[in-house]
Amino acid sequence: MFVNQRLSAIKPSATIGITMRARELNAKGINVISLAAGEPDVDTPSHIKAAAIKALEEGKTKYTPSAGIPALREAIAAKLQRENGLQYTPQQIVVGCGAKHSLYNIFQIMLEPGDEVIIPSPYWVSYPELVTLAGGTPVIIPTDQAHEFRISPQQLATAITPRTRAFVLNSPSNPTGMGYDRAAQQALADVLRPHPRIAIISDEIYELLTYRGFTHVSFAAAAPDLHARTFTVNGFSKTFSMTGWRLGYVACPDRASADAIQCLQDQSTTGTTSFAQYGALAALQGGLDCVAQMRAAFDERRAWLVAALNNIPGVSCLDPQGAFYVFPDISAWGIPSTELCLRLLDEAHIAPVPGAAFGADAHIRISFATGMQQLQEAVTRLRSWAARTIKR
Numbered sequence: 001m002f003v004n005q006r007l008s009a010i011k012p013s014a015t016i017g018i019t020m021r022a023r024e025l026n027a028k029g030i031n032v033i034s035l036a037a038g039e040p041d042v043d044t045p046s047h048i049k050a051a052a053i054k055a056l057e058e059g060k061t062k063y064t065p066s067a068g069i070p071a072l073r074e075a076i077a078a079k080l081q082r083e084n085g086l087q088y089t090p091q092q093i094v095v096g097c098g099a100k101h102s103l104y105n106i107f108q109i110m111l112e113p114g115d116e117v118i119i120p121s122p123y124w125v126s127y128p129e130l131v132t133l134a135g136g137t138p139v140i141i142p143t144d145q146a147h148e149f150r151i152s153p154q155q156l157a158t159a160i161t162p163r164t165r166a167f168v169l170n171s172p173s174n175p176t177g178m179g180y181d182r183a184a185q186q187a188l189a190d191v192l193r194p195h196p197r198i199a200i201i202s203d204e205i206y207e208l209l210t211y212r213g214f215t216h217v218s219f220a221a222a223a224p225d226l227h228a229r230t231f232t233v234n235g236f237s238k239t240f241s242m243t244g245w246r247l248g249y250v251a252c253p254d255r256a257s258a259d260a261i262q263c264l265q266d267q268s269t270t271g272t273t274s275f276a277q278y279g280a281l282a283a284l285q286g287g288l289d290c291v292a293q294m295r296a297a298f299d300e301r302r303a304w305l306v307a308a309l310n311n312i313p314g315v316s317c318l319d320p321q322g323a324f325y326v327f328p329d330i331s332a333w334g335i336p337s338t339e340l341c342l343r344l345l346d347e348a349h350i351a352p353v354p355g356a357a358f359g360a361d362a363h364i365r366i367s368f369a370t371g372m373q374q375l376q377e378a379v380t381r382l383r384s385w386a387a388r389t390i391k392r
């Protein structure tokens with residue numbers, strides 16, 4: 001066995017695990033509806049694909065600068081100014097192999113052994129693992145449905161210690177779908193302001209997939225005086241349905257941290273795929289109509305799904321403000337979420353993700369990045385499974 005201690009401590013991604021298990025059952029001829037998808041169910045828009053194909057045909061097939069081609073870094077800086085009201089120079093932007101890679105890099109360049117990173121729970125599965133991999137210690141702040149899964153400024157204040165190095169904010173959130181509006185972010189900023197050692201890592205990957213009148217505000221725009229301590233993370237996977245392209249980016253608070261991430265990429269990935277970056281450039285230059293269409297489809301499914309789930313006895317589901325997940329409370333059924341999801345896979349042939357993976361065992365996560373018909377069939381299966389299984 002050639003695996004060191006550091007890696008032995010890392011958990012495999014539960015979302016990927018459930019998706020694979022559902023695929024295995026499907027391969028055996030069992031019709032399993034996966035509700036685990038972390039990606040839109042539509043193809044990448046054709047103008048983006050065309051730009052990548054053109055780049056390939058033009059021979060743009062060589063190494064690029066490892067922080068990204070200059071035109072893409074400039075386009076990202078322009079997007080952040082135009083859509084988010086944030087000023088960054090292209091030199092502060094580093095393009096990585098997905099937002100996940102950018103997050104990995106941030107923790108790698110920032111953390112000293114034992115540094116603490118505050119993460120509100122329920123959290124995206126990878127945050128604690130990425131922190132641990134970098135030698136840091138995740139400090140989890142629990143939230144619950146009664147508080148719409150938002151931490152309070154008091155909770156944040158209590159979690160801060162002399163070892164705190166960073167605070168991770170994910171709005172709108174995977175898995176809860178809830179967001180922090182400008183005022184809520186400013187209240188957290190008030191707590192962070194007197195602690196100059198703490199960086200803010202603002203993961204804004206679901207910024208454009210919002211519902212019910214929720215408007216995303218970038219953390220560094222809500223608290224401009226903390227801009228110089230904020231890493232703004234975003235990507236192309238969700239907004240432009242480009243999960244397989246592996247392209248994301250971080251806008252760094254200063255040149256030094258951008259240069260450190262670039263150096264890490266120099267010595268690890270040598271940057272990202274050349275022609276994919278031209279597709280990303282076309283995505284940023286091609287307007288947001290394609291995103292609006294996708295958002296509208298998600299919005300319709302969201303409204304239907306929340307109502308349908310709340311109609312099942314024992315299920316209580318908040319209406320999300322963003323992303324493409326609902327995170328219902330199923331604790332009334334009295335079955336731990338991992339056991340429940342394995343049973344639902346085998347007995348109802350549906351595959352949600354256990355809330356335990358996100359630090360919330362009272363819940364399961366259901367993605368609505370799945371066609372309406374599939375969702376309707378999935379809810380029918382869930383309702384009839386519960387009717388025959390859960391004793392009242």
Ligand SMILES: Cc1ncc(COP(=O)(O)O)c(C=O)c1O
Nearest residue numbers: 038098099100124174235237248
């Ligand atoms: C909150 C959040 N951040 C980051 C990512 C990573 O996205 P990618 O690496 O595909 O850009 C995901 C993907 O599921 C996510 O949900």
